[in-house]
Amino acid sequence: MPLTVHQFPCLSDNYGFLAHDEATGKTACIDTPEVAPILAALKAQGWTLDLILNTHWHPDHAGGNAEIVTATGATVVGPAEVTKLTPIDREVKGGDVVMLGETRFEVIETGGHTLGHIAYFDPADRIAFVGDTLFALGCGRLFEGTAEQMWTSLQRLAALPDETTVYCAHEYTASNARFALSVDDAPALKARAEKIFAMRERGEPTVPTTIALEKATNPFLRAPKLADRVGAGGEPDYMAFGAVRAAKDNFKG
DSSP states (O other), X not given: OOEEEEEEEETTTEEXXXXXXXXXXXXXXXXXXXXXXXXXXXXXXXXXXXXXXXXXXXHHHHTTHHHHHHHHOOEEEEOGGGGGTSOOSEEOOTTOEEEETTEEEEEEEOTTSSTTOEEEEETTTTEEEEETSEEXXXXXXXXXXXXXXXXXHHHHHHTSOTTOEEEESBOOHHHHHHHXXXXXXXXXXXXXXXXXXXXXXXXXXXOXXXXXXXXXXXXXXXXXXXXXXXXOTTSOHHHHHHHXXXXXXXXXX
């Protein structure tokens, strides 16, 4: 039986996700950006929370852990770095497996935004929860890691099946699209950007996305093709990525 994902807004631009294993009724929340919306979503769905799956330690991802554990008794799973902010019950790293009922999540190492960032991939349902590593038309800032580390992490995600549904943690897509158009004129990007701007005008979420769509249009995954445009012609792929990331950091559009 499949995994059901319930998505809802939190804070100013985060998304909360509940993942529900239909076979057993077990439920996980991916990160804990804001307590009240998570508890409200659980109540509305009629689900009981079993696991908290943290992707990294930032407060808008793990800051609600303690309060939600108090309310639900859920077990907290995440990378060791989360203990900088809050206790966890099980530390996991790339290559580990987390079971939610009958759903098998593979843990993927995706450091760069933070050093210990991880993603959770359900290969049976082709669903990935990627935190702040990959966004629709974007990627996370390099707060702790290097461009080379982040490029390696993005390549791990890009290697997932094209049809993989990607749940990223923020609604940044319109601003990402404006930047993407400044460094890339691919027709597929232009068409996607028009759809994104229209969706946001209507107040619709642009998350989730897919691996195929990101490989075709995301300037961070397309960085080697854009190297000349960002002054990194002839450089290794990770340096082209780093130049695109630096351009985004300085983008005022």
